[in-house]
Amino acid sequence: MHTSTGKSLFKYALTAKKTFILALIMLAIGVAADLAGPFIARTMIDDHVLAIEKSYFQTQTKDDYTVSYNNELYKREDRFSPGEPKGQEVRILQVGSGYVMAFGGVTAKDGDRSFQDGKLSITHGSQTDTYSAKQLSNDEIYSFYKPEFPGIVQLLGWYLGFLAIAIVMEFGKTYWLQSSANRVIQKLRLDVYAHIQRLPVNFFDNLPAGKVVSRVTNDTEAVKDLFIAVLSNFFTGIINIIGVYIALFLLDARLGLTCLFIVPILVIWVVLYRKFATRYNTIIRSRLSEINAIINESIQGMSIIRVFRRQKQTTEEFESLNDDYMKHQNKMLNLNAFTSHNLVNVLRSGTFAIILWYFGSSALGGASVVSLGVLYAFVDILGRLFQPITGMVNQLAALDSSMVSAGRVFTLMNEPGEQVTDGSMPRYKGNVEFKDVSFAYKRDYVLKNINFTAQQGQTVALVGHTGSGKSSIINLLFRFYDPQKGVITIDGTPVTDLPKQWIRQHMGIVLQDPYLFTGTIASNVSLGDERISRETVEKALRDVGAQRILSHLPGGIDEPVIEKGSTLSAGERQLISFARALAFDPAILILDEATANIDTETEALIQSALEVLKKGRTTFIIAHRLSTIRSADQILVLHRGEIVEQGTHDELLAMGGKYHQMYQLQLGSSAEIPAAPGTQHPIVLDPVPRGS
Template identity: 60%
Template sequence: MNQKTTGRRLFDYALLYKKTILIALVMLALAVMAELTGPLIAKRVIDHHMMGIESPWVEVKEKDEQTVLYNDRYYKRNSNMTDGASAGDAKLQIVQVGRSFYVTEEHLSFDGDRSINGNELTIVKGNVQASYKVDRLNQQELMAFYQPEIRPIILLLGFYVGLLIIAAFFQYGKSLMLQKAANRIIQKMRTDVFEHIQRVPINYFDNRPAGKIVSRVTNDTEAIRELYVKVLATFFTSGIYMTGIFIALFFLDQKLALITLLLVPIILIWTLLYRRVASKYNHLIRTRISDINGMINESIQGMPIIRAFRRKEQTTKEFELLNEEHFVYQNKLLSLNALTSHNLVNVLRNATFVVLIWHFGGQSISTAGIVSIGMLYAFVDYLNRLFQPVTDIVNQLAQLEQARVAAERVFELLDEKGVAVDEGKLPRYEGNVRFNQVSFSYDGEHDVLKNISFEARKGKTVALVGHTGSGKSSIINLLFRYYDIDRGTITIDGKDTSKLPRQQFRKHMGIVLQDPFLFTGTISSNVSLDNPEISKEQVIKALKDVGAERFIEKLPNKYDEPVLEKGSTLSAGERQLISFARALAYDPAILILDEATANIDTETEAMIQEALKIVKEGRTTFIIAHRLSTIRSADQILVLDHGEIVERGSHEELLNQKGKYYQMYQLQQGKEVSKVG
């Protein structure tokens, strides 16, 4: 069992495409940097250029683009003065009171509440008061003081628009690269899961409905895809965005930035608490989805039986029960999400703005002075931006937990012990099979085969007969190594099969089942299974050898006639003939017929029996049969009862023994006579 955590294994899959993800993250970081310059640029425009005219002005001797003509003198903002610039004795300061602007020939020593009485400006701060003589500026004079700021404002706004265009380009690139990486990761994961399904032992499928396994390959991996496409993309984006905002806040005000950092542990704690509560519901939801898929798959396959036995109402009730349980658990999870995500973000946002008001309000009544409008705007803007990624993170917690649970289910399948694929080649063996004191149990407690010993020589036919559950199919399962024996040995040409690679020694074995399985494709592809080593000529020869050309020649596309899933457009006999041809095309050394003629009409069976006389030449053939009339020519017949061989011999020898085989034969003969009579 793989001991890595689910998160670590998801991270390992992401590392497979780390280059693409790294490029996406770099583009994301650049986009965030470009976007987050907005409030800083706005602060600069407001404080330095729009509100900057209230800065002290000094008289200058030389005119330039930053000077303003007032009362026949040139003035320049003190902040724009360069070292070595000559200045006169006159100085000015502009003050806004209400919607009007006033000019005084003194520089304000402090700022506070402003009031105008005629031409006198009064500023009050606490117990301190100061008065200044002022003149009101008309519209033309005011615009003259703003004129030097227009060009810098336009340049800054143009610069910000350019940054937004760059940010949009990088955001597009980031989304494209992350989604491309996510799709590649899930493609790889689905391939791994499907390939692993081919390697897990047959007993893995014994107690697991096909629909539940399909659910892990499709639904669960799709939930994981959402993890990479949405959840991780959101977490990456939000993380980098929040980091950028915190850095900007530290540039503006370190104390308040430290306070807002408390959001990070709050989100982490909330995430842990949410996962603990939501995990249970997500496990139940994924399980119910799996159950629903399993039932739908079973119902579709068994639709003829459901309708024939009028089980539609009962089947619908069973489905509605599963669907209702899924609905209940989904609603509980939705209630949890509704209770947490929206409320959490609102509480955090309101609490943060309370701290913001308290902090800046305290500054305004302290010696630190009133906070600038640009500073206040930048902080409010950054805090508003900060809560968008917080909202995104909290809203993705549900999807994160669903993906984590889905990943656990997928990795549980991948952790099932599989059989390594051996690419080597095993020479075609003769086909001399020997069972020596073989015992086997499916559950580890009750033996279904007990001390089975027999030998099948090359070119001979061995028939296995007995009641249902006597162990006939179990012998074939062990021969194919679908299961490993508990005790004893099975050898082919003297070699222990447990020492041979499963895939390689099965290459020289062929099987025809009672209920043949055909894949979607054509008749030809169902015979060759798209094996490049089997030519079209070999396919046609195999079909002709079993007599299938009789119905194939009547089809519009002959050997390229389309075959639907499970061969639903063909009769049972036609499907069986194709299945026989498939076994023959692979030219097996060992051929197994598992009730292969049970569902075939008498005429088709007679045709196949003739074909078998040819195809059995030089091959070891095992036949499982209930109709004893089909195995009269077998070289050896093994009669099984409760996992033991109770009789063995040819057809005539067993009849002469007048034992269990004789009773079975007489019973079948009696049934046939009674039908005729």
């Protein structure tokens, strides 16, 4: 998963490659400018501060580098021009807190120094060398240091210049890296949301809404952290480490080689850490999705939970998930505590100990393996090596969490989606035919050998008990699914030969429990489609009789709709849904028990509007209330996925079969008036089904 996730992330990073490259260039320049500091310090120490202990010779030439002492002019050995004559040699050496001038050639200045009675003694090993010397006053020492000041000031100027460059580059790097990351995440979120729109309907049958929301929000937010915080730290860290090692080898190859052992330790550390962290983070992200799902489900079903007093059970389910989430979070916490700062500190201390023990003791002991300036610069640079390592280690937890989240996002995006075809097709007539259609969601067929024809303008009613296959026929018609056997045609063309979006463009549906979006009543009718004018919206609402019912609302058709229309009655929501279907002028109209939740008065109001709505359209009605489909051109009676009866209302009653039984059952729940004298049967009012 990590390899494919890494490739996908790299592909998205390429969408902002120019700004990423610019950020990395600025980062490299900033690192180089920052690492110039120790080199400047080395030069200052070796060439100016400690260089005072180099040999001085008497000279007759006066320039910026000469020093006047006892009416004689002296100049440091490395300041003489080629061929310039040199006089008597002297040496300025530090003894304790003071300085002395030693006369004659000092063969070895390294060792233990002491000064007494005009004699300088230098002991190294078992040998002691003695030289004639004189104590120097502070003013005299100052006169020897004075020629070094211009060079020191110049080096300080270079240091401040490089510091300014590093500050500007750091700002530019941070800005461009984070703006690039934001652009990448913006595109990722858009792509994830667009892909969700293309996913087939059956995908959402198996994945709770809360988990999908978690992928789009929590997981993409974690991927954003990956680009902005994690990759920023890792890019900065890797380039810093490369820069530090280049600087170490430039200072002294032996010192650089000594510190190479840090790299394999760091690599092994990262590999082992991610092995455990990925296991924990996968569970953590999964539990977070499940928590989101249960919260979403609880909010949606809060009234049911309270009515049936399921608060305790729901809370226990939530607590179980939350406890498991906390348990694995604690495991991650322990892993981070054991592996973060501790190992960095051990590495830092161990490396310093090795370097100072070997090279420092050698330098101080007189072996002169490296100069003190080089050793100082090396310790300074080595300290800078552990800053990016610490930054990278601190981001390891975020890296693994982000990679797990990215894997979940790309797993969602790898789900096969429906092909989106641009353009449209002319409005078809709506002649629908099912030929030997069989369909199964999984293994067992829920539709078996379905055959029927619906002509333009006809009304076809689908009746049957729950699970008989009514909704499955509609799902096939909308091409939410395709049948395993048989062919469905519209105007003689197989639906599989037509893009799904083109077919659905001329279809409309009214559900038993209509879904309203946040916005206004008008926007819920037009669904934001620019082709549907306000006049069309108003006419559609007027035609279904909604204006009279909605007239009491303060905003009229501009009344806000919130939380799926929770402030509106079931009848008002259904009328808006009818108006929506009418405004889109579909060739095929599906009414999924559209009047079941409407009171008798409202139903009477829209029955005539329904007749207007159905004119010229092929209408499919899923009905439980059989009284609403008496005028249907044909009624299909479904039982266990098969059409067991087919005909008009009167024809089916005459058959005395399943439809007749269903009708009689519904008659049993209707009010009966005693029979008039001379009649054999009671007078039956228009039947109303139980629970309708």
